[in-house]
Amino acid sequence: xxxxxxxxxxxxxxxxxxxxxxxxxxxxxxxxxxxxxxxxxxxxxxxxxxxxxxxxxxxxxxxxxxxxxxxxxxxxxxxxxxxxxxxxxxxxxxxxxxxxxxxxxxxxxxxxxxxxxxxxxxxxxxxxxxxxxxxxxxxxxxxxxxxxxxxxxxxxxxxxxxxxxxxxxxxxxxxxxxxxxxxxxxxxxxxxxxxxxxxxxxxxxxxxxxxxxxxxx
Amino acid sequence: xxxxxxxxxxxxxxxxxxxxxxxxxxxxxxxxxxxxxxxxxxxxxxxxxxxxxxxxxxxxxxxxxxxxxxxxxxxxxxxxxxxxxxxxxxxxxxxxxxxxxxxxxxxxxxxxxxxxxxxxxxxxxxxxxxxxxxxxxxxxxxxxxxxxxxxxxxxxxxxxxxxxxxxxxxxxxxxxxxxxxxxxxxxxxxxxxxxxxxxxxxxxxxxxxxxxxxxxxxxxxxxxxxxxxxxxxxxxxxxxxxxxxxxxxxxxxxxxxxxxxxxxxxxxxxxxxxxxxxxxxxxxxxxxxxxxxxxxxxxxxxxxxxxxxxxxxxxxxxxxxxxxxxxxxxxxxxxxxxxxxxxxxxxxxxxxxxxxxxxxxxxxxxxxxxxxxxxxxxxxxxxxxxxxxxxxxxxxxxxxxxxxxxxxxxxxxxxxxxxxxxxxxxxxxxxxxxxxxxxxxxxxxxxxxxxxxxxxxxxxxxxxxxxxxxxxxxxxxxxxxxxxxxxxxxxxxxxxxxxxxxxxxxxxxxxxxxxxxxxxxxxxxxxxxxxxxxxxxxxxxxxxxxxxxxxxxxxxxxxxxxxxxxxxxxxxxxxxxxxxxxxxxxxxxxxxxxxxxxxxxxxxxxxxxxxxxxxxxxxxxxxxxxxxxxxxxxxxxxxxxxxxxxxxxxxxxxxxxxxxxxxxxxxxxxxxxxxxxxxxxxxxxxxxxxxxxxxxxxxxxxxxxxxxxxxxxxxxxxxxxxxxxxxxxxxxxxxxxxxxxx
Numbered sequence: 036x037x038x039x040x041x042x043x044x045x046x047x048x049x050x051x052x053x054x055x056x057x058x059x060x061x062x063x064x065x066x067x068x069x070x071x072x073x074x075x076x077x078x079x080x081x082x083x084x085x086x087x088x089x090x091x092x093x094x095x096x097x098x099x100x101x102x103x104x105x106x107x108x109x110x111x112x113x114x115x116x117x118x119x120x121x122x123x124x125x126x127x128x129x130x131x132x133x134x135x136x137x138x139x140x141x142x143x144x145x146x147x148x149x150x151x152x153x154x155x156x157x158x159x160x161x162x163x164x165x166x167x168x169x170x171x172x173x174x175x176x177x178x179x180x181x182x183x184x185x186x187x188x189x190x191x192x193x194x195x196x197x198x199x200x201x202x203x204x205x206x207x208x209x210x211x212x213x214x215x216x217x218x219x220x221x222x223x224x225x226x227x228x229x230x231x232x233x234x235x236x237x238x239x240x241x242x243x244x245x246x247x248x249x250x251x252x
Numbered sequence: 253x254x255x256x257x258x259x260x261x262x263x264x265x266x267x268x269x270x271x272x273x274x275x276x277x278x279x280x281x282x283x284x285x286x287x288x289x290x291x292x293x294x295x296x297x298x299x300x301x302x303x304x305x306x307x308x309x310x311x312x313x314x315x316x317x318x319x320x321x322x323x324x325x326x327x328x329x330x331x332x333x334x335x336x337x338x339x340x341x342x343x344x345x346x347x348x349x350x351x352x353x354x355x356x357x358x359x360x361x362x363x364x365x366x367x368x369x370x371x372x373x374x375x376x377x378x379x380x381x382x383x384x385x386x387x388x389x390x391x392x393x394x395x396x397x398x399x400x401x402x403x404x405x406x407x408x409x410x411x412x413x414x415x416x417x418x419x420x421x422x423x424x425x426x427x428x429x430x431x432x433x434x435x436x437x438x439x440x441x442x443x444x445x446x447x448x449x450x451x452x453x454x455x456x457x458x459x460x461x462x463x464x465x466x467x468x469x470x471x472x473x474x475x476x477x478x479x480x481x482x483x484x485x486x487x488x489x490x491x492x493x494x495x496x497x498x499x500x501x502x503x504x505x506x507x508x509x510x511x512x513x514x515x516x517x518x519x520x521x522x523x524x525x526x527x528x529x530x531x532x533x534x535x536x537x538x539x540x541x542x543x544x545x546x547x548x549x550x551x552x553x554x555x556x557x558x559x560x561x562x563x564x565x566x567x568x569x570x571x572x573x574x575x576x577x578x579x580x581x582x583x584x585x586x587x588x589x590x591x592x593x594x595x596x597x598x599x600x601x602x603x604x605x606x607x608x609x610x611x612x613x614x615x616x617x618x619x620x621x622x623x624x625x626x627x628x629x630x631x632x633x634x635x636x637x638x639x640x641x642x643x644x645x646x647x648x649x650x651x652x653x654x655x656x657x658x659x660x661x662x663x664x665x666x667x668x669x670x671x672x673x674x675x676x677x678x679x680x681x682x683x684x685x686x687x688x689x690x691x692x693x694x695x696x697x698x699x700x701x702x703x704x705x706x707x708x709x710x711x712x713x714x715x716x717x718x719x720x721x722x723x724x725x726x727x728x729x730x731x732x733x734x735x736x737x738x739x740x741x742x743x744x745x746x747x748x749x750x751x752x753x754x755x756x757x758x759x760x761x762x763x764x765x766x767x768x769x770x771x772x773x774x775x776x777x778x779x780x781x782x783x784x785x786x787x788x789x790x791x792x793x794x795x796x797x798x799x800x801x802x803x804x805x806x807x808x809x810x811x812x813x814x815x816x817x818x819x820x821x822x823x824x825x826x827x828x829x830x831x832x833x834x835x836x837x838x839x840x841x842x843x844x845x846x847x848x849x850x851x852x853x854x855x856x857x858x859x860x861x862x863x864x865x866x867x868x869x870x871x872x873x874x875x876x877x878x879x880x881x882x883x884x885x886x887x888x889x890x891x892x893x894x895x896x897x898x899x900x901x902x903x904x905x906x907x908x909x910x911x912x913x914x915x916x917x918x919x920x921x922x923x924x925x926x927x928x929x930x931x932x933x934x935x936x937x938x939x940x941x942x943x944x945x946x947x948x949x950x951x952x953x954x955x956x957x958x959x960x961x962x963x964x965x966x967x968x969x970x971x972x973x974x975x976x977x978x979x980x981x982x983x984x985x986x987x988x989x990x991x992x993x994x
Contacts, residue, residue: 050784050788052788053787053791056787056789056791056813057788057791059792060794060795060798063798095863095864097862097866097867098866122779122781122860123779143780143784143787144786146790147794150791
């Protein structure tokens, strides 16, 4: 299956002739393309945004500008990568856009191939992002399946504590710790301590303090 | 007191002194000749040469003339008694008179004076038998003598001798002597005795009597010339019966001339012949009173029954010249004195003449002065005008239409480059006018001949050099509205025109600079405007390329891409054309401009800028607007300035709406308006007017020329540009332009 086929490109520009030309170009290059003539129109259609894809966004538009839309999408947690296109770029504008996570900032008129390459890069990033998000989601589900005790053990393990230290910390015997640890690794599909540490990082588990755990006890 | 008579003298007297005055009233004589009443006045001597006689006669005559009676004829005659001596002569004289008046049938006889009455009474029966006598001037002191006479009455007089002597004493303080002058005639003697009598009664011891009576004339004159001090001469009468015969008046004159003392008398008629004056009786009253009595007698009264009238009234009378001669002050005269022969000065006599003449001369002088002044003013005004004309490069011209001759003043020589004192016909004059303006001048001239005002600026050719002139003429018409001539002025306005052209060029340059600066400001966004179609073209071209490179190219899509490319290309061209229009520097070309398309065009220019600033521009264009006359680029510049200002105003808004509305509308007064409203902060009243001043700006980077230039442009198009605050938010600029017929 073509990688791009699932991805969708949203082109938002207030110039209909530019919109039409870009759709023609992108379609010809095998990219699924939807066009919107204003940021507002795009937001109204926002429900059907796919997991993978990118935005090709004109900076200067009446009403909500490209930058405004970028901020709005971020607030809404929509993480589609954005390729800005502008007929009139300024350095501060492009710096801001890039800081906010834009893939690129293209100056009109641009080489078609440059745009397509940038879009592909954006889609790749989207795809990667989607994958990361997918993995994260799975970890969270696994983590959710852990008992409270198991979560405590998990936290202390990734903290680098030895089993007997954990036992001491939790006030249980070492053997019980071992059992919990084995179950945690099984539930979390972890093969090694290193893997568990990565998972903890992905999950962004808060560093646990023994005192807190003590109190929980 | 009877005068001797001699026949010789009688004859002489009869011939030389006979005076008969017959004064008829023609009317009375014609109707009733038989009823005429004849009155004869008889003088004793001198006849009409004696002033007293004349006065008495005239007095009587006046009374007769004024009486209602028209039937009286007055005769006057002179007896010349002093020259008649002796009984025989007297008788001859009486006979003569009897004969003389026999046919006249005199009704009343009026003898004047003592001697005449005496003579008439003596020969009454011979001369005028049975006729009543009305005497006149008979001495009052002698009235008693008439007691026995019948049918007689008259006027008796009393000369004021005492009064006269008293008067002399008053006028000559310290008077000690009185020299009495009299001749040897009957009257003289009578008067002398009378005076002596009065003197002895009233003045004896106070004054010394110097007797100068009965002297020969030469002796008399000698005596009077050597009188002692403090003497007054009382002149009674001089009638000399032996030696020189002189008339009383003449004698008095001679005596007075020689006398070294003032001379007094008491007959008013003698005044003026050397007498200072005296208390006098009015001689004409004798005549008048006698005449009144005559009238009574004529109307049937008996003379005897009429009581004689006595005249004693005296009046102090003086001869001004003699007063001067003897240095007698007029103020010393008794009150009510009459002063005669006063040498009235030219001023007194001719006062009104003098005043009139002087006034006239003054008026004339004034008038002349005024005229001179006027002339001078006019000369100065002319000179001023000439100078002013020179300075202002103005010349006067006159075209005589009937003669077909154009004349001009010195000032016009220089303007027209023509020799002075020459003239041209209308045709020749037209050749001076610049060929391009000739038609216009001819047309205006034609309408001027129909009564329109002629005021035109046009060019003339002077020796191959173009000059601008302003010509203003007025046509004179005759009463039939036929043009006679045209007079006017011509001014060389070349410098002004040059300045105007220069100013206009500067203004144009400034407008251009402003436009270029606008384009510069819009530069980024204009790039956007071009980049948009370029982007589309690029994308379409590559898409088409890729489509064609495919195995089964979708030719329909390729065609669509190519069509889009063409369209975008055109779009880019339009943008470039707009920019070029704005930045090109050409003189304004007035055409018909549609405000709507102009506004739309202006909006296209700023569209990108508006988008970049997040400003929305609304167009509300009224359809079917009449066009305006003007330069499209300049008007678009105005629209651009207004829209950019509005955009600037709203882009400072922190929150939307950032809205600019461009509206066009048709006004009732035959004009159209372009409104540009914003939702910005608005303008306060103070800045509202200053906004249009050059270099007034509220923007940190603005030059402050945009609105000033805009207003200049609009006003040059005959329109107006103003600003007002909106009711809710922001301000509205309104550019109003006169519409032309579509």
